[in-house]
Amino acid sequence: MKATVIATFFGVFLTCTYTAKEATKKTKKAKLYVPQIDCDVKAGKIINPEFIAKCPPGCQDVKYRVYGTDIYASFSSVCSAAIHSGVIDNTGGKILVQKVAGHSGYRGSFSNGVRSLSLPRWRESFLVSEGKPRKGVTYPSTLEYSSSKSTAVKSGDTARKEYQTTPVPTPATQMPTTTPTPTTTTTDPSTTVPLPNTTPAAARTTAAPAKNRPGLHRVRDMGSSSVHPAYASVVAAAARQIQAAQGRGQNTAFRGTSTSASIRNILRHNTGAQRQEPAATFQRAASSPVHLAMEIDSWKPGLSLFDTGFSSKEELNTKPLESISQGNQNCKVDLSFLMDGSWSIGKRRFQLQKRFLGNVAQALGIGSAGPLMGIIQYGDDPSTEFNLKTYANSKDLKNAIEKIQQKGGLSNVGKALSFVNKNFFMDANGNRGGAPNVVVVIVDGWPTDRVEEASRLARESGINIFFVTVEAAAQSEKQNVIEPNFVDKAVCRTNGFYSLNVPSWFSLHKVVQPLVKRVCDTDRLACSKTCLNAADIGFVIDGSSSVGTGNFRTVLQFVANISKEFEISDTDTRIGAVQYTYEQRLEFSFDKYSTKQDVLNAIKRISYWSGGTSTGAAISYASEQLFSKSKPNKRKIMILITDGRSYDDVSLPAMAAHQNGVIAYSIGVAWAAPDELEAIASEPAKEHSFFVDEFDNLYRYVNQLIQNICTEFNSQPRN
Numbered sequence: 051m052k053a054t055v056i057a058t059f060f061g062v063f064l065t066c067t068y069t070a071k072e073a074t075k076k077t078k079k080a081k082l083y084v085p086q087i088d089c090d091v092k093a094g095k096i097i098n099p100e101f102i103a104k105c106p107p108g109c110q111d112v113k114y115r116v117y118g119t120d121i122y123a124s125f126s127s128v129c130s131a132a133i134h135s136g137v138i139d140n141t142g143g144k145i146l147v148q149k150v151a152g153h154s155g156y157r158g159s160f161s162n163g164v165r166s167l168s169l170p171r172w173r174e175s176f177l178v179s180e181g182k183p184r185k186g187v188t189y190p191s192t193l194e195y196s197s198s199k200s201t202a203v204k205s206g207d208t209a210r211k212e213y214q215t216t217p218v219p220t221p222a223t224q225m226p227t228t229t230p231t232p233t234t235t236t237t238d239p240s241t242t243v244p245l246p247n248t249t250p251a252a253a254r255t256t257a258a259p260a261k262n263r264p265g266l267h268r269v270r271d272m273g274s275s276s277v278h279p280a281y282a283s284v285v286a287a288a289a290r291q292i293q294a295a296q297g298r299g300q301n302t303a304f305r306g307t308s309t310s311a312s313i314r315n316i317l318r319h320n321t322g323a324q325r326q327e328p329a330a331t332f333q334r335a336a337s338s339p340v341h342l343a344m345e346i347d348s349w350k351p352g353l354s355l356f357d358t359g360f361s362s363k364e365e366l367n368t369k370p371l372e373s374i375s376q377g378n379q380n381c382k383v384d385l386s387f388l389m390d391g392s393w394s395i396g397k398r399r400f401q402l403q404k405r406f407l408g409n410v411a412q413a414l415g416i417g418s419a420g421p422l423m424g425i426i427q428y429g430d431d432p433s434t435e436f437n438l439k440t441y442a443n444s445k446d447l448k449n450a451i452e453k454i455q456q457k458g459g460l461s462n463v464g465k466a467l468s469f470v471n472k473n474f475f476m477d478a479n480g481n482r483g484g485a486p487n488v489v490v491v492i493v494d495g496w497p498t499d500r501v502e503e504a505s506r507l508a509r510e511s512g513i514n515i516f517f518v519t520v521e522a523a524a525q526s527e528k529q530n531v532i533e534p535n536f537v538d539k540a541v542c543r544t545n546g547f548y549s550l551n552v553p554s555w556f557s558l559h560k561v562v563q564p565l566v567k568r569v570c571d572t573d574r575l576a577c578s579k580t581c582l583n584a585a586d587i588g589f590v591i592d593g594s595s596s597v598g599t600g601n602f603r604t605v606l607q608f609v610a611n612i613s614k615e616f617e618i619s620d621t622d623t624r625i626g627a628v629q630y631t632y633e634q635r636l637e638f639s640f641d642k643y644s645t646k647q648d649v650l651n652a653i654k655r656i657s658y659w660s661g662g663t664s665t666g667a668a669i670s671y672a673s674e675q676l677f678s679k680s681k682p683n684k685r686k687i688m689i690l691i692t693d694g695r696s697y698d699d700v701s702l703p704a705m706a707a708h709q710n711g712v713i714a715y716s717i718g719v720a721w722a723a724p725d726e727l728e729a730i731a732s733e734p735a736k737e738h739s740f741f742v743d744e745f746d747n748l749y750r751y752v753n754q755l756i757q758n759i760c761t762e763f764n765s766q767p768r769n
Contacts (some may be wrong), residue, residue, distance in 0.1 A: 083191035084144055084184065087128060089114050093176040094124035097194040097478045099149040102181050105329070110140040111666035115614065116166040118156035120686035124149070132178045134164040144181025149174060151472050154507070158753040165749075167615065168757045173511055174476055196477040283620045375443035377417015381570035384438055384481055385414070385421055386474050388466050388491045391427040391457040395494040399520075399555045400456045403492060404633045406558045408448040413566045416444040420482060423447060428466035429459025434473075439480030463497035467504040467540075471511055486575045489564070491514045491540075494555075496523050496531045512580045512659035515541050516569065518561065520552045547574060554683050573683065582615065582761035583622035585687050586640050586680040590672050592692040593629040593659035596721070601745040602658040605691055608748040612689070615756050618646040624684070625649045627678045630668035631661025632697075636675050665696035669703040669714075670728070687759065690730055693745075695723040704730045713762070714738060715755060719745055737762075 089109035105128070114127035122131045132138045132145045140163070153175050153374055158168035163727040181566075183189055387410075389403055407425065414421045422442070425435040435454055441447040470489055475481045489508065505515055509606035517537045523530070533539065547568060550561050568574075589609050593602065609627070620641075627637040637656050643649045669690070677686045688707065707714060716730040716739045724741065731738035737758050740751050 065699070076483075082189065084181070085191060085193050087193070089127060089129050091128055093122070093128050093131075093147060093149065094174060094477050095196050096128075096147075097196055098190055099478075100147065100187070100189070101193055102144060102183065102189045103128070103193065104144050104181075105132060105138060105142045107140060109133055109142065110163050112165070112611070113614075116164055116170045117158070117172070118153075118175070119159040119161070119166055121150065121152075121153060121156070121177060122166070123156050123169050124176055125172065126166075126176075128176075128178070130164055130613065131166075131176075134159075134161050134166050135178050136162050136347050137178050137180055145182075146179045146181050146347065148177045148179070150177060151175065151228050152511070154477075155444055156476060158757075165753075167753050169760070171511055173471070176292060180768045182321070203724055234499075262577055265516065366372050375415075375417035375420075377422075377443075378415030378570070379417075379419045381414060381421045381566075381572075382419065382482075382485045383488050383517065383568060383569055383572065383575075384475060384485045385424070385488045385490065386438075386470055387423065387425045388432070388463070388470065388489060389425055389427050389435075389454075390461060390492050390494045391429045391459065392461040392494065392498075393429075393458045394409065394461060395456075397456065399494065402555045402558060404451050404454060406492075406562065408451045409562045410566060411447045411451065412444050414444065414570075415736025416442065416447050418442055422482070422485075425451065425481070426466060426470055426474065427454065427457055428462060428469075429457045430462060430468040431459070432462075432469040433457065437474070437479040438482075461493060461496070462497040462499045462506040463491060463536075464496035464499040464501040465492055467491070467501060467508050467515070469514060471504070471508040475511075475513065486514060486572055487512060488514045488516065488569050488575065490518060492518045495527075497536060498532065500533045501536050502539040503535065509542055513547065513746045514575045516565070517541055517549045518552065518558075519549070520558060522551055542631055581763035583617040584683075584685055584763070585616070585623050585759075586677070586684040587613070587616070587623060587625050587687045587689065588640075588672050588676040589625070590654075590668050590688060590690040591629045591637075591663065592625060592665070592690075592694070594631050594662045594663040594694065596663070596694050597658075597745075599658050601693075604745045604748060606653055606656055608691070608752070609689075611749065611752045612652050612755060613653065614646065615752075616646075618644070618649055620644045624681075627653065627656065628668060628672045628676060629656060629659055631659050632664050632667075633661065634668050634671035634675075635659065636671075640676065640679060640681075663692065663694050663696055664698045665690070665692055665726070665730070666698040666700040666703045669700065669707055673703070673707045673710060673712065677707070677710065685763065686710075687754070688712050688714045689717065690714065691717045691719070691748075692722050693719040694721045696726060700726050701729045708732055715758075716740070717742070717748070717751065717755075719743075719748070 082102070084104045086104045086106065087096075087113065089106060090113075109127065109129035110129070110133050114130035116126045116131045117123040117135050117486070118126065118131075120135065122134075128145070128147060129138075129142070132143075133140060136141075137145050138428060141376040152171070152173040154171050156167075156172065156175075158166045160166075186427070387407055389407065391400070395403070411423055416423055422438040424440065427434050427435055436450060441450060467489070473479075475487045478485070481487070489685065508515060517540060519537060536547045550565060552561055554710040588707050591605060591609065597605070613625050616625075624640040625638075625643070626640045629635050629637055638652050641650055669688075672688060677688070680686045704714060712732075714730055714732045716727040718724070718727045718739070718741045720743065722741065727739040727741065728735040742748055742751065
C-alpha cells in the first residue's frame with residue numbers, strides 16, 4: 051500500500067514537472083511581433099525612445115531625406131538612414147532605433163547609395179543598428195506616434211491594426227505593476243535632480259546597475275528573473291497594504307528637502323548679497339496623501355528617463371487629459387515657463403510667483419488649438435513640473451500650479467536653459483512642430499551662473515527667450531552679479547520686446563497682460579525662425595540656347611532638391627522663380643504657392659525658353675518682381691544659375707540688390723565667367739559662388755549651399 055502511494059505521488063510529481071517545463075518552453079518561445087514602418091516615417095514622429103521595426107523594400111530614394119552620418123537628426127527618414135548607415139539595403143529588413151540627445155551639427159555624406167544632408171543643429175537625434183533585441187529589454191509590438199496614427203502589426207499572412215498605446219521599451223523582468231518600487235537612474239550628476247523616495251524600506255528591492263550608455267539612460271531592472279505567481283500575488287497584496295498606509299499619511303515623505311522655517315536669509319552662492327524675507331511667511335503645505343498615492347500608482351516599471359537631466363517627477367505625475375479645450379486660436383505657441391525655485395526668493399515670493407503663473411495661464415486661454423504651457427522649476431538643477439501635453443485647459447493648469455512646492459537651491463538659469471533646449475521641446479512632450487517655441491524665464495534678482503552660451507544655443511534651435519526679472523540688482527549689489535547685462539546677452543533682440551523688469555514681486559501681477567500680448571504676437575517672434583523656415587528664396591534661372599533642353603531639366607531638378615530642404619508655407623520659407631534669356635519671365639511669385647508639394651510641382655512645370663543671356667537685366671527684374679514684395683521679417687536670398695558670360699553688365703544690378711538686403715548666391719556651369727560669378731555673389735564671394743564643369747555635377751553643391759545658408763543665418767547679429 052505504501053509503495054502504491056509513493057508511486058502515485060511520484061507519478062503526479064513527474065506530470066506536474068513536465069507540464070511546468072512545457073509551459074516554460076512556450077513562454078520562452080513567445081514570438082516578438084515587429085511593427086512595419088513606411089519609408090517616409092521620420093524618427094521624430096515616433097514617441098518610443100527605443101524600438102525595433104521592419105523597413106519595406108525601396109527606401110533608397112532621394113525623396114526620403116536623411117540628415118547626418120552615423121548619428122541622424124530625428125526628422126530624417128528612419129529606413130533611409132538605416133540604408134545610409136549600412137544596417138540594411140534597399141530590400142528592407144529589421145532595424146533597432148535608439149533616440150539620443152540633439153547635436154550641434156550633422157555632417158552629410160554619400161554612403162550605400164544614399165546621400166545624407168548636413169544640418170547645423172537639431173534638438174533630437176537617433177542611432178540605427180541591427181534589428182536584434184538587446185538583452186533584458188522588451189520591445190513594443192506597436193509604435194506610438196505623436197499623432198493618432200496607427201500601424202499594422204504583421205504576423206505571417208495576417209495583419210491586424212492597433213492604436214499606438216504601447217509604452218516605451220521596458221526591462222523584460224518586472225515586479226507586478228501595482229507594486230511601488232524605488233527607481234534608480236544612471237544619469238549625469240551635474241544635470242540631474244535626485245528622485246523623490248516615496249517607498250517604505252520594507253518594499254525596496256536591490257537591483258543590479260544598468261549598463262551606462264552615452265545619451266541613453268534606462269531605469270534599472272527590477273525584481274528577479276523568475277517570480278512564482280503565488281509569491282507575486284502575495285507581494286502585490288502587501289504592496290496594496292503599504293499604499294493604503296501611505297494614503298492615510300503614515301510616515302510618508304513627499305517632494306523636496308525639509309528645511310527649517312526659521313531660516314529667513316539665504317546667502318547667494320559666492321556673493322555677499324542676501325535677499326531679505328518679509329516677516330509674513332507661508333507654511334509649506336503638508337504632503338497630500340491622495341496626490342502621493344496617485345504618484346505611486348502611475349509609476350510603470352521600465353520607464354526610461356531618456357535625456358540626461360530629465361526629472362522623473364514629470365513621468366511619475368503625468369495625468370490623463372480630463373477635459374480638452376480648443377483654447378485661444380489666435381495664440382498658437384508652445385510655451386515653457388522657467389520658474390525660480392531658489393532659496394533667495396523666499397516662501398512668500400514663491401507663492402506670488404505661482405499666483406502670477408496661474409493668472410498667465412488663465413489669460414492665455416490654454417487649449418489644443420491655442421497655446422500649450424509647461425513649467426520647469428530651477429534651483430541648483432532644473433526639473434520638469436509638467437510638460438506641454440499634461441494639461442489642455444487653463445483651469446486644470448492653474449490648479450496644478452497651486453500644488454507646486456519650492457525646491458530650493460541656487461538660481462542656475464544657464465543650466466535651466468540648457469535643460470529646456472535639450473529636453474523640453476520634443477514630440478514626446480507635446481511639442482507640435484508648427485507652433486513657435488517660447489521660453490519665459492522668471493528670475494529673482496540675478497542668476498548664479500552664466501546664461502549667454504546656453505541662451506545662444508537655445509536661440510539657434512529656434513527657441514524664443516523672454517526674461518522677466520524681478521527686483522533687479524541695486525547699484526550696491528551689482529558687484530555681486532556674475533554676468534553683467536545678462537538679460538541683453540540672453541534674449542533675441544535688445545529692443546525691450548523680449549524683457550520685462552518688475553520692481554517688486556508685489557507688482558508682478560501688472561505684467562500679466564503685457565507678457566501674454568508679447569508671447570502671442572507670433573509675427574514678432576523672430577527667434578522661432580531658423581535657417582530652414584525664415585527666408586524668401588528666389589531662383590534666377592538661365593534659359594538661354596546654350597543650356598539645352600536636357601540640361602535645363604537637370605537645372606530644374608537642382609532647384610527642386612534645394613527647395614525640398616526648406617519648411618515651406620505662408621509663414622515659413624517661400625519660393626519664387628524667374629527664367630531669363632534676353633528677356634525675363636516670372637515663373638511664380640513668393641505668394642503663389644504655400645505648400646512644398648505645390649512648389650515642387652510648379653518647378654516641374656517650368657518650360658524651357660531658349661534665347662540669349664542677359665544676366666544683369668535678370669537680376670534687376672528679380673529685384674523688382676520678386677524681392678521688392680518680400681516680407682519684412684524674411685531673409686531675401688537669390689540663387690542664380692547660369693552657364694555663360696552675360697551680354698550685359700552684372701556688377702551694378704548685383705550691387706543694387708545687395709544694398710536692398712538681397713543675399714546672392716551664384717552657381718556657374720561650363721562656360722560661366724568666374725569674374726561675373728564673384729560680382730553677383732554677396733561677400734565673402736568664396737562662400738557665395740560655386741562653379742561646376744558640367745550640369746550633371748550640380749547635385750554636389752546642394753548640401754554645401756544649404757549649409758552655407760544656415761551657417762550665415764546662425765552667425766548673423768542679433769540686433
